[in-house]
Amino acid sequence: MLIGNLPFDTSFFWHELLRPSSAFLGGLWRTVYISVIAQILAVIIGLLVALARRSRIRLLRGVAGFYVWVLRGTPLLVQLVIVYDGLAASGLYRFQDMNLLGVTLLASVQAAIVTLALNESAYMSEIIRAGLTAVDAGQNEAALSVGMTPGQSMRHVIIPQAMRFVIPPLGNDFNAMMKSTSVLSVIGVPEMFLITQEISSSTFRTFEIFVDAALYYLALTTIWTFIQAWLEARIDRSWGFVPTQRSLLSTVRERFQDPRTLGLSRRT
Amino acid sequence: MTTLPTPSSASDGETPAMIVQAIDIKKSFGSQEVLKGVSLEVRRGEVVVLIGPSGSGKTTFLRCINHFEKPNSGAVHVNGHLIGSKLDRNGERKDASAREVAGQRAEIGFVFQHFNLFPNRTAIENVMLGPMKVQKKSKEAARALAIEQLTKVGLSNKVDAYPAQLSGGQKQRVAIARSLAMNPALMLFDEPTSALDPEVIGEVLTVIRDLANEGMTMIIVSHEIGFAREVADRVAMFDDGQIVEIGLPQQVFDSPVQARTQAFLSKVL
Numbered sequence: 001m002l003i004g005n006l007p008f009d010t011s012f013f014w015h016e017l018l019r020p021s022s023a024f025l026g027g028l029w030r031t032v033y034i035s036v037i038a039q040i041l042a043v044i045i046g047l048l049v050a051l052a053r054r055s056r057i058r059l060l061r062g063v064a065g066f067y068v069w070v071l072r073g074t075p076l077l078v079q080l081v082i083v084y085d086g087l088a089a090s091g092l093y094r095f096q097d098m099n100l101l102g103v104t105l106l107a108s109v110q111a112a113i114v115t116l117a118l119n120e121s122a123y124m125s126e127i128i129r130a131g132l133t134a135v136d137a138g139q140n141e142a143a144l145s146v147g148m149t150p151g152q153s154m155r156h157v158i159i160p161q162a163m164r165f166v167i168p169p170l171g172n173d174f175n176a177m178m179k180s181t182s183v184l185s186v187i188g189v190p191e192m193f194l195i196t197q198e199i200s201s202s203t204f205r206t207f208e209i210f211v212d213a214a215l216y217y218l219a220l221t222t223i224w225t226f227i228q229a230w231l232e233a234r235i236d237r238s239w240g241f242v243p244t245q246r247s248l249l250s251t252v253r254e255r256f257q258d259p260r261t262l263g264l265s266r267r268t
Numbered sequence: 269m270t271t272l273p274t275p276s277s278a279s280d281g282e283t284p285a286m287i288v289q290a291i292d293i294k295k296s297f298g299s300q301e302v303l304k305g306v307s308l309e310v311r312r313g314e315v316v317v318l319i320g321p322s323g324s325g326k327t328t329f330l331r332c333i334n335h336f337e338k339p340n341s342g343a344v345h346v347n348g349h350l351i352g353s354k355l356d357r358n359g360e361r362k363d364a365s366a367r368e369v370a371g372q373r374a375e376i377g378f379v380f381q382h383f384n385l386f387p388n389r390t391a392i393e394n395v396m397l398g399p400m401k402v403q404k405k406s407k408e409a410a411r412a413l414a415i416e417q418l419t420k421v422g423l424s425n426k427v428d429a430y431p432a433q434l435s436g437g438q439k440q441r442v443a444i445a446r447s448l449a450m451n452p453a454l455m456l457f458d459e460p461t462s463a464l465d466p467e468v469i470g471e472v473l474t475v476i477r478d479l480a481n482e483g484m485t486m487i488i489v490s491h492e493i494g495f496a497r498e499v500a501d502r503v504a505m506f507d508d509g510q511i512v513e514i515g516l517p518q519q520v521f522d523s524p525v526q527a528r529t530q531a532f533l534s535k536v537l
């Protein structure tokens with residue numbers, strides 16, 4: 001088959017798509033677990049930063065505001081190089097391969113998780129802060145009226161309700177984060193993009209293998225779309241909203257019509 | 269069955285029969301003085317209804333009693349506690365910690381105009397939360413207590429309903445049950461029927477009336493004059509940040525002394 005003047009190796013394309021090499025699968029797996037671990041850490045750090053930004057203590061608010069300002073104001077790529085290469089070059093900290101429960105965690109993977117988590121936590125803190133603010137002030141008063149402390153009110157009343165406002169933009173961010181993992185190749189993390197590059201340079205089948213990679217990224221974000229739809233429906237049910245009977249397909253179709261799913265409102 | 273903490277534990281020396289003593293409460297929002305020195309004493313078991321035009325300070329005064337608002341000056345004693353404050357070793361008044369204020373509030377029920385039920389929790393979960401998290405009751409004990417309180421407000425058949433599935437009147441009754449589950453010494457009602465459809469106001473008023481008959485001490489901000497006449501031991505007329513007239517309902521409603529009370533009543537009756 002020919003596209004323009006380029007020979008398109010159809011059998012190579014299908015073979016790599018349907019029976020990918022173990023190296024490619026390894027890269028895919030790293031992309032997934034780095035994204036998931038970084039996102040979980042980002043939610044935890046983001047919650048703490050969001051609470052700090054609402055604190056009565058001015059210093060805490062200032063520090064948290066500075067944190068968000070710096071991490072959102074600088075490119076992820078630059079942050080990665082600073083954390084991995086910069087810290088090592090300056091002698092401050094050098095990431096080392098480590099053995100965690102029998103699994104070797106590469107130095108570059110550790111740096112990637114740390115950097116992605118920190119970068120994402122700045123965005124998460126803003127999303128969580130907006131979610132906390134969206135909970136009606138009367139909810140806090142109701143909690144206080146039965147004798148809860150402000151901390152108990154936050155934990156038992158406000159945060160659970162904020163979840164409902166947080167999940168949609170969080171899902172949007174996680175979608176973007178999975179794609180952002182492709183920049184990890186610059187510090188040598190053997191994730192899907194780097195492995196694809198390697199296959200490309202050893203086979204010269206650049207077009208075929210990158211289209212394969214694109215389809216795998218698309219599959220990841222699509223699966224996440226389903227998980228997010230399920231999560232949102234679950235939260236709605238836990239608020240006593242009777243879900244209208246609709247097919248999963250229509251839910252997903254609706255989601256794809258939302259420009260956020262396509263990553264249009266996203267940082268670079 | 270309501271065991272009330274004895275006010276003899278009070279370090280302030282007020283008469284035990286007085287469950288609420290508000291003394292010269294002043295409160296400003298910015299340059300706007302909303303309360304210009306309001307004093308009110310409420311005996312145990314007494315029902316006091318606060319009436320008056322909107323903006324006259326009724327709600328703000330109610331919110332000062334459980335420290336939702338911090339007065340600029342004056343003192344509120346409830347059940348022997350100086351609300352929002354504590355006395356240090358030298359008898360000097362200091363701000364209470366958030367935890368201490370929470371402990372004081374646990375004895376004061378508050379019913380909101382807009383219910384403020386927790387929308388992500390069922391009726392019974394709404395009622396159970398305080399006893400479990402504040403009084404550290406077991407889940408089983410809290411559940412039994414919640415069923416008892418929901419039955420009392422006539423909602424034993426809505427135990428597992430979410431707020432979104434309840435009518436306004438039912439929501440407000442759940443909110444009352446939620447407050448009652450904490451076994452409060454005092455109940456505060458902030459316009460409990462103002463957000464309700466006319467046909468469900470009666471069911472909420474019935475619950476409040478039953479509480480009055482059981483001897484619950486209550487302060488109620490209300491525009492329901494007929495209800496106030498029936499349930500109140502005393503009626504306090506607010507205007508422009510002050511109590512301008514206070515007395516038995518028949519006095520205040522039938523032969524008000526103050527011109528402002530007469531003018532207000534002529535509009536609402």
